[in-house]
């Protein structure tokens with residue numbers, strides 16, 4: 001485990017550039033410890049300078065889509081409006097992700113610095129913090145400690161739904177409605193909360209932004225690849241348990257996930273991500289340029305190493321059932337198509353599925369792709385299609401009544417990938 005160097009000590013920033021973690025101190029830091037480590041926030045009252053620094057850093061969003069941060073900052077800064085909004089998205093609605101929860105617990109002031117700095121850069125008149133129910137008391141305590149922030153921060157709890165963290169769902173929820181997505185355009189940066197230009201950034205993105213404001217773009221670029229600079233928090237699920245760590249973009253996946261005989265496949269990018277077969281994927285690295293070769297993306301950094309004694313079809317069917325139930329029920333292809341796909345997968349996961357089921361799944365996947373107001377059907381289809389390819393040998397095994405997770409006639413159905421405790425969730429959880 002790398003130790004965190006105090007960057008406010010002489011030479012500290014330069015030394016810290018070489019090492020990770022950058023974002024995660026060993027223990028939660030209150031305002032006093034935070035200021036001792038980092039000093040006060042720079043760039044105040046110089047908003048254009050910060051946007052240029054963020055452009056030079058190459059920082060992209062860490063909430064899943066990897067969109068260049070400076071472009072959103074510039075769009076909201078440019079907008080002419082009396083009211084502008086900045087939002088820190090800590091919904092962490094992906095059930096397999098734990099990184100935002102940990103960041104908000106150990107480095108809450110870094111996130112709040114980032115929210116204030118980004119808010120100032122775009123000329124925001126109000127700020128919001130949108131939090132998962134699992135967010136600990138540290139972030140609220142940190143808010144209470146900060147007396148001199150320019151923007152007052154309103155806290156809203158995100159409902160425990162997969163789509164609650166999606167940008168338009170967040171805007172609807174902050175506006176007092178249900179956390180359901182709506183069609184884009186307009187983008188939130190053009191017309192968001194109450195029609196005001198709204199900057200929505202993931203909490204980890206804001207923490208990186210706060211560090212770039214202090215140490216500059218060159219420091220940020222000392223880790224990562226030229227095209228995808230910096231580090232990212234990843235949540236890693238392995239046979240031995242779940243952990244969050246910070247990794248340089250471009251790190252070999254094999255060093256994060258392992259490749260031994262006890263691992264049969266990797267899941268990259270969470271439940272809108274993709275299964276990758278081993279050993280084919282063994283040389284890939286944690287960056288989108290590398291992952292694109294397998295149709296995958298890092299997303300919000302959820303990684304899993306599926307143990308050899310679990311069935312990838314059973315795992316995919318469990319998650320697909322959850323994703324189908326999480327449809328916001330507004331678009332026909334999503335509402336009707338995803339349950340059909342989930343039922344097909346449940347059949348494949350069982351003994352002796354019908355021969356045409358895998359082909360039917362491919363056809364149904366084609367029918368829902370690109371047909372929703374949000375990315376949910378497309379993300380679900382990517383996940384399902386990757387399972388059909390990666391677990392093709394397992395589909396053939398099931399056709400003969402066997403399963404890789406079977407021993408002495410019994411199938412190991414112990415769940416591996418996490419789903420919310422109360423799943424399936426209830427209708428009233430939307431609000």
Ligand SMILES: Cc1cc2nc3c(=O)[nH]c(=O)nc-3n(C[C@H](O)[C@H](O)[C@H](O)COP(=O)(O)O)c2cc1C
Pocket residue numbers: 060061062063064065066067089090091092093094162163164165166167168200201202203205206374375376
């Ligand atoms: C289904 C779905 C769920 C999402 N959930 C989250 C989330 O929980 N937290 C988050 O920051 N972004 C989430 N996003 C991405 C947001 O829509 C948005 O792109 C992000 O908050 C922007 O911040 P960033 O550019 O800093 O990543 C989700 C997107 C989708 C399609």
Ligand code: SF4
Pocket residue numbers: 163180181182326327328329330331332334335371372373374375376377
């Ligand atoms: S595509 Fe699905 S999840 Fe997205 S808005 Fe439409 S019904 Fe809701």
